[in-house]
Amino acid sequence: MPPLRPPVEPPNATRLPHRSAEEAAGEQTGAGGPPRTAATRDPERTRRAILDAAAAEFSANGFGGASVNAVAERAGINKRMLYHYFGNKEDLFLVVLEEAYADIRNAERALSLGNLEPVEAMRRLVLFTWRYYLEKPSFVSLLNTENLYKAAHLRRSQNIRALHSPLVDTLEELLRRGAGQGTFRSGVDPVQLYISIAGLGFFYLSNVHTLSTIFGRDLQSKQALAERGEQIVEVILGYLRPPAAPQQAAPDTAVPDTKD
Amino acid sequence: MPPLRPPVEPPNATRLPHRSAEEAAGEQTGAGGPPRTAATRDPERTRRAILDAAAAEFSANGFGGASVNAVAERAGINKRMLYHYFGNKEDLFLVVLEEAYADIRNAERALSLGNLEPVEAMRRLVLFTWRYYLEKPSFVSLLNTENLYKAAHLRRSQNIRALHSPLVDTLEELLRRGAGQGTFRSGVDPVQLYISIAGLGFFYLSNVHTLSTIFGRDLQSKQALAERGEQIVEVILGYLRPPAAPQQAAPDTAVPDTKD
DNA sequence: CAATCAAATAACCAGGTGGTTACTTAGCCG
């Protein structure tokens, strides 16, 4: 009896043919004898195919539920190659995780929040974070899986911490600027704030299936998702408004505009 | 080679001896022949032992990573009994989930928020939610696992939805009271708000291992946890403050609540 | 053009998987 696995909706197009259409075009591929081995060797493409397949498999089934056999099949490669390139299941998972983190932090940096007006910068960061999770559900799932294992893999990573300090620095500077001009309350911890920004979206998406079920309401509809994005912005900016009794208003630009 | 499993810290005391101390006391247990079968039959205790063991196993390893052999071992019962009482792995998981939900909703109801002043009631709900997750990490883990499977088990549950409507009703009434007396902004959707309250704590705890790693900061210390609790209260109550320019203050109680 | 080494393959391994078959035994009820 096959082990239960989470549902896979589309016949997932992640399994790449080992050869591109271009390359195969110049030869008689179909009619001839059975091509036992791939005609061309391409370590880079093989590596990429394994990583993509692994990301899909791990995020779909969790670490424990994922099967290296299935990864190899998805990638269209021999299982032995997976061990050749990545050593074992755990090391493969770590590489997938590291890539996922690098991707989001790079996209974040591209926002160039330092050049924007604080409220606008914050709004963009919040919406970016929400939309990133929305567009990359595999990222959400991978993090959940890794936390089930108490970050055992990630903790072995070398450069993970350096990857994240720029984010904290940016946020810190943003909060300082906002507080200086009186549009943000002061004394906000950037790490706590980031966890709030992330959590308001992450939890919604990560738990959308149970939440939809218990509240009897489709939380994945286009409208519901758009509403949630707005909601998160409102919560964060609403929280960041300075308290009614102004702590220390800056003499010049200190108009407490609660725009939006 | 044994399959990788998430770490288990203490030699988990969840495995109950099949017989209570009282019962065993009245007999010569130790010296005699090898007691092949339990001297007493107790379906209720067996059922309970299986459920407790299953909750521990599922939350520690996820659904896919959990092993029914391990559940039986933890519970100190023969695996066949597990199938006798619960049918199969999936049905067992569903019962565990239903129990977990019933527990939190019952505890919530016991708060009697209807009798409290709105701001105080909200503060208590927020802190209760945070502390519940904190004290029952297995609940957090179970929900994550169930969402990996797109709530396939929970969706088959009959009475799950009825279990949650009182929560929404309570929150709705709370928001109406608060808006009526001008301490909360109006037009807040109770479901969105609850997801925010839950998410601010759930995400922190669910992802505490990766977050601690990437930010290089122990987010599980007593102090950090206390700070987070305060933070969540601040974010929610900060958000709920009415906007600076009062929208339309109701002279009496006739607040045009745009509920939903 | 032979040597070399990485890329790739197929077949295999011990042990774990969810689930079952065949059986024994305790306790209740007529």
Add this chain to the structure above:
DNA sequence: CGGCTAAGTAACCACCTGGTTATTTGATTG
């Protein structure tokens, strides 16, 4: 007390698991 059912046990099953062994083959390089 006899019989029946539910509680309980041990051994087993086919299949899947992560990982390996032994081998072939493509491409580069001296």
